[in-house]
Amino acid sequence: MSLARRHLDDSGTTVVVAAAAALLGVASVVITSSPGGFVAPAVALSFGVFIAIGELVRITLPGGRDAAPIATAGALGYALLTRFQDSGAAQSSMQVVAVVVVAMIVGVAPHAVTGRAPAIDSMARRILSIGITAGFFRGTGLADRVDRMQDARTALVLMGVVVVSLVVDALLAAAVRAGTDRAPFFAVLRNEARAQIGIGSAIGATGALIALAATIMGAWALPVFVLPLLLTQFSFRRYAAVRESSLQTIRALSRVTELGGYTESGHSRRVSSLATAVGRELGMSDGDLRDLEYAALMHDIGQLSLSEPIPGGATVVAAPAEQRRIAEYGADVIRQTGVLDGVAAIVAQQAEPYRRAHDVHDRDVPLAARIIKAVNAYDDLVGDSWETSRRLNALERLRLGMAYEYDPVVVESLTKTVGRAARFAG
Amino acid sequence: MRGLPVSARLYVVIIVASACVLIGVSWIHRPTALVTVAVLIGLHIVGESLLARGSRDLLSISLGSVTTLAAIPMVGTSGAVLVAWTAAFALERDHTAPVKRIFNGAQLALAGGAAGGAYEFLGGTTHLGTDSFPSVLLPILAADVVHCAVNGALVAVVVGLHQRVSPLVVWQGTMARSVSSYLAYGLFGVLLAVLWIPVGVGPLAALLLLLPLFVARWAYAQYAEEQRAYDSTVRALMAAVETKDLYTRGHSERVSSASVLIARAIGMREDRVGSLRYAGMLHDIGKLGVPTRLLQKAGGLTEEEFAAIQRHPEQGLEIVREIDFLDEANAGIRHHHERLDGLGYPMGLRGDDIPEFARVIAVADAFDSMTTTRSYRGARSIEHAITELRRCSGTQFDPRMVEALVRGVAEHGWAPDAPTPNGNQPVAADEVFDQELAELDQLAGIDGIDGIDGIDGIDGIVYAHLDHDDPTAVLVREQS
Numbered sequence: 068m069s070l071a072r073r074h075l076d077d078s079g080t081t082v083v084v085a086a087a088a089a090l091l092g093v094a095s096v097v098i099t100s101s102p103g104g105f106v107a108p109a110v111a112l113s114f115g116v117f118i119a120i121g122e123l124v125r126i127t128l129p130g131g132r133d134a135a136p137i138a139t140a141g142a143l144g145y146a147l148l149t150r151f152q153d154s155g156a157a158q159s160s161m162q163v164v165a166v167v168v169v170a171m172i173v174g175v176a177p178h179a180v181t182g183r184a185p186a187i188d189s190m191a192r193r194i195l196s197i198g199i200t201a202g203f204f205r206g207t208g209l210a211d212r213v214d215r216m217q218d219a220r221t222a223l224v225l226m227g228v229v230v231v232s233l234v235v236d237a238l239l240a241a242a243v244r245a246g247t248d249r250a251p252f253f254a255v256l257r258n259e260a261r262a263q264i265g266i267g268s269a270i271g272a273t274g275a276l277i278a279l280a281a282t283i284m285g286a287w288a289l290p291v292f293v294l295p296l297l298l299t300q301f302s303f304r305r306y307a308a309v310r311e312s313s314l315q316t317i318r319a320l321s322r323v324t325e326l327g328g329y330t331e332s333g334h335s336r337r338v339s340s341l342a343t344a345v346g347r348e349l350g351m352s353d354g355d356l357r358d359l360e361y362a363a364l365m366h367d368i369g370q371l372s373l374s375e376p377i378p379g380g381a382t383v384v385a386a387p388a389e390q391r392r393i394a395e396y397g398a399d400v401i402r403q404t405g406v407l408d409g410v411a412a413i414v415a416q417q418a419e420p421y422r423r424a425h426d427v428h429d430r431d432v433p434l435a436a437r438i439i440k441a442v443n444a445y446d447d448l449v450g451d452s453w454e455t456s457r458r459l460n461a462l463e464r465l466r467l468g469m470a471y472e473y474d475p476v477v478v479e480s481l482t483k484t485v486g487r488a489a490r491f492a493g
Numbered sequence: 494m495r496g497l498p499v500s501a502r503l504y505v506v507i508i509v510a511s512a513c514v515l516i517g518v519s520w521i522h523r524p525t526a527l528v529t530v531a532v533l534i535g536l537h538i539v540g541e542s543l544l545a546r547g548s549r550d551l552l553s554i555s556l557g558s559v560t561t562l563a564a565i566p567m568v569g570t571s572g573a574v575l576v577a578w579t580a581a582f583a584l585e586r587d588h589t590a591p592v593k594r595i596f597n598g599a600q601l602a603l604a605g606g607a608a609g610g611a612y613e614f615l616g617g618t619t620h621l622g623t624d625s626f627p628s629v630l631l632p633i634l635a636a637d638v639v640h641c642a643v644n645g646a647l648v649a650v651v652v653g654l655h656q657r658v659s660p661l662v663v664w665q666g667t668m669a670r671s672v673s674s675y676l677a678y679g680l681f682g683v684l685l686a687v688l689w690i691p692v693g694v695g696p697l698a699a700l701l702l703l704l705p706l707f708v709a710r711w712a713y714a715q716y717a718e719e720q721r722a723y724d725s726t727v728r729a730l731m732a733a734v735e736t737k738d739l740y741t742r743g744h745s746e747r748v749s750s751a752s753v754l755i756a757r758a759i760g761m762r763e764d765r766v767g768s769l770r771y772a773g774m775l776h777d778i779g780k781l782g783v784p785t786r787l788l789q790k791a792g793g794l795t796e797e798e799f800a801a802i803q804r805h806p807e808q809g810l811e812i813v814r815e816i817d818f819l820d821e822a823n824a825g826i827r828h829h830h831e832r833l834d835g836l837g838y839p840m841g842l843r844g845d846d847i848p849e850f851a852r853v854i855a856v857a858d859a860f861d862s863m864t865t866t867r868s869y870r871g872a873r874s875i876e877h878a879i880t881e882l883r884r885c886s887g888t889q890f891d892p893r894m895v896e897a898l899v900r901g902v903a904e905h906g907w908a909p910d911a912p913t914p915n916g917n918q919p920v921a922a923d924e925v926f927d928q929e930l931a932e933l934d935q936l937a938g939i940d941g942i943d944g945i946d947g948i949d950g951i952d953g954i955v956y957a958h959l960d961h962d963d964p965t966a967v968l969v970r971e972q973s
Contacts, residue, residue, distance in 0.1 A: 129715075152623045218693045222701065269708035272701050279701075280684065283691045287626045291680060295705035302712035308818070309716055313723045315816045320730050320778075322812050327781045371733060403729035406722035 122174025143274025570609025637679025
């Protein structure tokens with residue numbers, strides 16, 4: 068693992084980002100409400116209503132990220148606005164932030180009332196990035212220069228600013244997530260960039276379009292340009308929904324071996340959540356993490372081939388050859404799906420030792436398989452017990468097998484992860 | 494042109510001739526901004542080509558319609574006609590016969606001319622400015638509706654003549670639901686026009702405008718792929734589960750298919766059919782909790798053993814209850830062993846108290862059990878199974894579901910012992926998918942123009958949508 072391992076403190080980054088956003092929000096409202104600080108109220112109201120509605124219809128992206136594409140596009144449009152029909156658009160960057168903050172609060176209020184808690188970190192992040200974008204565009208005189216162009220260059224400049232805005236947003240998102248997930252910053256940044264590139268470019272293009280078209284169409288630009296984005300939002304929601312169903316189904320079906328008496332209750336789920344925590348800490352990509360999660364959930368499905376369940380379902384006590392046979396059978400089943408080959412490959416190698424020093428056929432085992440091997444052994448030994456002595460004994464046993472059976476890096480990360488979880492629980 | 498009925502040939506000749514006249518007149522009254530016309534033509538041809546190559550699948554964007562509608566407020570009716578007919582030069586179009594290209598260009602020219610006429614009649618101008626909004630929206634809407642109507646009618650007639658069905662049937666079957674898509678095209682057209690000249694962005698506007706649409710398309714493709722992956726995953730996992738059971742391979746699949754057959758025959762709503770499909774697939778999952786020894790036991794069971802087996806529907810529910818979208822399916826899984834007379838298990842529900850899904854699955858389950866080979870007996874014939882189901886109708890089974898199954902089997906046939914590697918009813922999955930596509934069309938304003946925009950593809954695609962409920966129809970699309 069050559070990736071930089073910069074761990075930011077969990078609550079730390081989230082608190083910093085939230086505090087900075089709160090500070091900026093309050094400051095912007097105070098400055099804007101001072102005499103002469105608030106211009107063109109009608110324009111501000113149109114954008115405010117638009118952003119509030121966008122906030123109301125927020126979505127969850129595949130992979131559980133929170134997003135409000137329409138609100139974000141509206142905010143960008145307001146930040147990039149240089150002309151509104153026949154009048155100039157002279158709102159200060161502080162006014163932009165103030166309008167966005169107030170609209171966000173209005174839009175989130177119904178969610179808060181119905182108990183769907185708003186995601187503070189994602190809102191804070193968006194306030195900060197719109198503040199930075201507006202400051203960059205309006206504070207440096209760029210807006211005035213753009214206003215004088217009125218040709219294709221305008222569009223190019225706005226697109227450039229949008230790109231800056233997207234980069235800022237990804238950096239902030241990665242900083243927050245690196246803290247909460249305990250993952251290396253650059254790995255998270257890569258994941259964020261990948262997750263945001265699609266929806267982000269649609270949002271950015273819409274923001275730029277709104278700002279451009281409002282010079283002629285005025286407020287009509289808002290409802291009209293929202294259509295393509297609505298379509299985008301709809302597609303993403305569908306995509307996220309089927310991803311979620313898929314995960315829920317695999318999770319549900321992973322209990323099949325438990326009901327059949329082959330494994331202990333909750334084993335697959337515990338292995339999967341521990342394994343993904345370890346994988347995240349080791350900087351795996353979103354796609355790999357997903358395969359890891361599926362593989363962890365289904366790693367024992369091969370046991371269905373056994374005529375008699377192993378006592379307690381603990382594969383760690385089964386003979387290595389038997390373990391490998393179970394793994395191979397499980398992989399066969401998963402391969403039948405025709406679409407989960409990556410998952411099957413992981414399941415197939417879950418019983419492989421990390422290194423076979425005396426074997427000429429020493430081959431590399433994928434990281435995901437090494438993680439599952441260690442986590443599975445740990446859970447077989449500990450179960451859902453939180454007893455400190457049991458936990459330490461199990462980790463000790465893994466450590467004894469280190470360098471041959473188990474990957475030392477994985478065991479180290481596992482030790483940290485369960486240590487944190489134990490502190491949290493106890 | 495060979496293979497076309499005489500009436501269809503005559504029709505094509507008339508349309509092409511009128512289009513030639515219109516194009517000639519438009520050239521005489523050509524707009525002064527010929528450069529803009531040329532750029533629009535380029536965009537139009539690229540758009541139409543993209544459409545052809547990107548196949549007419551989900552969310553393929555008819556840039557062609559958008560450019561025509563954008564041309565009206567930019568370069569007027571004559572300019573729009575000059576742009577529209579060049580669709581005939583769209584690149585690629587693998588084996589499109591020249592006659593189809595020519596007809597396509599001709600009908601688009603006529604549609605563009607009619608739309609431009611409507612726009613100008615209602616006071617639309619070619620000088621969009623800050624005072625044009627919202628007043629220009631009415632003429633552009635009218636232009637849009639007219640474009641849609643003329644385009645749709647001209648194509649519906651040629652398809653109708655070719656297939657020897659009434660154009661109205663073609664219209665209802667394939668085109669009616671694309672109307673909302675068309676409204677969106679008009680909107681995109683006017684947006685392109687506004688960004689292009691008054692705002693001054695130029696052709697770059699097309700790129701900006703299309704970006705969100707391409708992203709939407711990408712996300713929808715991801716969704717589609719994920720949905721298919723999901724289906725095959727559930728199928729494969731159930732197949733693995735079945736190895737534990739006495740039941741023959743493919744039981745879950747077939748119960749799922751038979752349930753869908755029944756559901757269609759009683760006219761169940763399509764989204765519920767989708768859910769029922771999964772319920773049928775997963776109905777026996779609780780059997781995993783039953784010791785294998787009991788499932789495979791020959792001869793009588795003790796009362797305790799029987800009770801253990803009777804727990805399987807509840808255990809099935811235990812497994813699947815956390816899958817949110819299965820909502821209604823959960824009830825189907827839990828109650829599929831209830832009987833109409835209240836003697837079933839686990840709850841002993843009676844008559845209509847038994848959830849509809851459960852009543853469907855009960856019949857499908859019994860039907861498949863009877864028509865497949867079991868360790869203790871050979872498969873019975875379909876006729877025998879139906880007689881048996883009818884005999885137990887009213888006591889054990891819901892007569893409505895039994896008759897629906899009989900109708901379904903009579904209409905679509907039934908292959909009890911021939912599951913294909915991917916399951917014997919991939920069609921069902923496709924149809925659900927098609928339904929969703931249709932929903933998206935409604936919302937999208939995108940695609941759904943199969944057969945409207947041109948007569949290309951009428952052989953496959955139009956059939957596919959003509960009879961939405963006919964599984965074979967969908968297969969036609971797969972082959973084409």
